[in-house]
Each structure stands twice: as structure tokens, then as C-alpha cells.
């Protein structure tokens with residue numbers, strides 16, 4: 001075993017020991033069925049120090065790298081995908097602060113102290129019909145005399161909704177020009193497309209506190225998969241963002257900025273890690289299914305039937321590129337490699353390939369288990385539903401394709 005792999009094994013043992021994972025896996029089925037939040041998992045994760053993973057030693061944390069956290073998140077997702085996806089949002093916020101600090105910007109380091117004090121961070125960026133995502137917002141941010149803002153709008157799919165205490169949000173500064181209509185209403189893909197720099201106005205990024213006035217969490221949450229994430233909509237009605245929690249004011253549209261780069265990198269690679277974990281577990285269950293199922297015709301287990309082996313082999317081949325991408329890209333990110341315009345291609349590519357691999361692995365595994373996997377009590381039927389959530393993280397494949405085409409075809 002290389003030193004690096006030995007370190008991953010140590011971290012897995014320290015933060016996600018096998019017996020803990022088994023408990024998470026058992027509870028994942030219960031939380032899914034009861035459509036409830038993973039409170040017990042969260043208590044265990046807190047006790048293990050999992051929420052402080054990215055906090056550097058200078059602030060009292062273990063200071064893990066994105067590469068190390070990506071491996072842990074793959075492991076967690078292999079047991080409890082919804083727990084991993086939701087806790088990802090907290091990890092991502094802290095990973096963003098670490099990434100900025102590593103690149104010489106310590107303006108958000110207060111987040112580390114809050115994490116050590118037990119605050120839980122969440123990600124309030126997605127909005128209805130905002131396919132500009134990070135580059136635009138339909139939340140209105142009214143400036144206040146003290147240098148803060150009052151935010152009014154709807155954030156959808158806020159994972160960790162029962163427990164978050166700090167939410168990173170963005171809004172369009174009132175009085176600054178509204179985004180141009182072309183991209184926002186035509187369905188033109190926003191992220192990194194050429195039309196994105198036509199967005200107008202200024203965006204403010206910062207954090208709001210859960211105990212601030214004007215926050216309502218939607219009652220509605222009855223979804224296909226990732227149910228325990230409880231990613232309910234958050235309605236903001238003139239919610240104060242205090243001046244000391246304002247992080248950035250940047251032009252809407254395609255404008256390079258360290259904060260949005262750090263968000264995109266952590267978001268794409270950690271979300272990809274979750275779906276990589278789902279894919280890995282689905283393949284394991286598929287293999288177990290082939291060993292267990294007997295074929296009367298061939299007189300053997302399906303594990304010896306060539307067609308069944310080929311099907312599983314193909315899904316395995318699809319999957320193997322994903323952890324390789326994640327290892328390479330997270331290490332480059334940690335090593336501050338400058339891929340320039342090549343970064344979005346890598347980051348979004350890893351996430352799209354991971355979610356594709358998870359859906360394919362889950363479907364293949366269902367074919368391997370046969371009808372028993374279709375039963376709602378089977379882990380695979382839940383994994384199949386959880387994997388479909390990967391269709392909805394931005395940018396979608398449709399939104400991303402122009403970027404890949406342009407990288408090869410345009411000057």
C-alpha cells in the first residue's frame with residue numbers, strides 16, 4: 001500500500017469506521033421510508049469530528065485536503081447517500097473557505113471558528129427558474145445603511161433544512177441592472193456559456209443566520225430520492241445579511257472570482273464524490289445479486305452466466321473512470337494547479353460522469369438482483385431512486401454541452 005492509500009485507510013477508520021457505516025446504512029432505509037432527516041447520523045458525525053474536516057490546524061481542526069474529503073464522502077455515500085449529499089453542503093462551505101485561504105484570501109476564516117463552535121453551514125444558491133445559478137439571482141438584496149442587505153426571494157432544495165444555522169446565499173443588488181432576458185428566459189445554458197456575460201447588475205454573496213427574522217422553511221418535501229436530505233425550500237422575506245457576513249459584491253454574469261471558483265470546484269467535486277459512492281455500492285449489490293440468484297436453465301448462479309457478467313462488467317468500466325477523475329482533479333485542486341479555462345471542463349465533467357455512472361450502476365445492479373431488488377425494502381431500490389437526484393444538480397448535461405463543444409470548436 002502506498003503512503004497515500006495508507007493515510008486514506010487511517011482517515012476512513014478514524015472518521016467512518018465500518019461499524020458506524022453499517023448503522024448509517026440501516027438507518028438510511030428507515031429515514032427514507034419515514035421521509036425524515038438523519039438526526040442520528042448527524043449526531044454520530046458530529047461526535048466523530050466529521051463536520052470539522054476542512055478546518056485547518058491553525059483553527060483547531062484536522063485540515064484535511066479536498067482529495068481526502070472526497071474519498072471520505074465516497075465512503076459515506078456508499079452507506080447513506082442522502083446523509084452524504086446533505087452533509088456535503090456543510091463540507092462544501094468549509095471547503096470553499098479553505099480553498100480561498102490556501103490561495104491567500106483569509107476573509108472568510110471566521111467560518112472555521114464558527115464550525116468549531118458547532119454551527120452548521122448550508123448552501124442556499126438554487127432558485128426557481130434561475131439557470132444562471134451562481135452568475136445571477138432572482139433574490140433581491142436591498143442595501144442597508146450599515147453596509148448589510150435585506151434579502152427577499154426563494155431558495156429551493158436547501159439540504160439540511162431542519163438543522164442548518166448559517167446559510168450562504170446570493171442576491172441581486174436592488175437598483176443594479178436586472179439580468180438580460182436572453183439567457184434567463186430562453187433556456188440558454190448559463191454556466192460558462194458565451195451569453196452568460198450579458199447578465200447585468202451586481203450580485204452580493206454572504207451568509208445569513210438561522211435566527212434572523214424573515215426565514216420560512218417550506219412544509220413540502222415528498223420527493224423520489226435523497227429523501228433524508230430534507231432539502232426543503234427556504235423563503236426569505238427581507239432577511240438581514242449583517243455587514244460582517246457580506247463576503248463579496250461582484251458583477252452578475254461571467255466574471256472570474258475566487259469565491260465563485262472555490263464554490264464551483266468544491267460543489268462539483270464533492271457532489272461527484274457522493275454519486276461515485278452510490279455507483280460503487282450499487283455495483284457491489286449487483287455482484288452480490290448475481291452470486292445469489294440461481295439460473296435453472298444453466299444450473300449455476302447468474303454470476304456464471306456470460307450475459308449477466310458482461311452487463312455488470314460494462315457498468316464497472318463506466319464507473320472506474322469516475323474515482324480516477326476525482327483523485328486527479330482533487331489533487332490538482334489541492335496542489336493549486338492552474339488549469340485556467342480547463343477547470344470548468346474538468347469539474348463539471350467529473351460531476352456529470354459520476355451521476356451518469358451512479359444511474360447506470362443502479363439500473364444494472366437491479367437487473368442483476370432480479371425482482372427482489374425491486375422490492376421497496378431492498379437497499380437497491382432506494383439507491384436507484386437516490387441516483388436519479390443526480391439529474392438535477394447544475395449545470396445539467398444539456399447546459400454544459402456548449403462549453404465542451406466551444407472548448408474544441410471555437411477560437
Ligand SMILES: Cc1cc2nc3c(=O)[nH]c(=O)nc-3n(C[C@H](O)[C@H](O)[C@H](O)COP(=O)(O)OP(=O)(O)OC[C@H]3O[C@@H](n4cnc5c(N)ncnc54)[C@H](O)[C@@H]3O)c2cc1C
Pocket residue numbers: 085089122123124125126127128129130154156157158159160218225226229231233389390392393394
Ligand atoms: C436532493 C437534492 C439536494 C439539493 N441540495 C441543494 C442545496 O443544498 N443547495 C442548493 O442550492 N441546491 C441544492 N439542490 C438543487 C439543485 O442543485 C438544482 O439547482 C435544482 O434541482 C434545480 O432545479 P430546477 O432548475 O429544475 O428547478 P425548478 O424547476 O425551477 O424548481 C424545482 C422545484 O423547486 C420548488 N419550487 C419552485 N418554485 C418554488 C417556490 N416559489 N416556492 C417554493 N418552492 C418552489 C418546487 O418544489 C419545484 O418542484 C439540490 C437538488 C437535489 C435534487
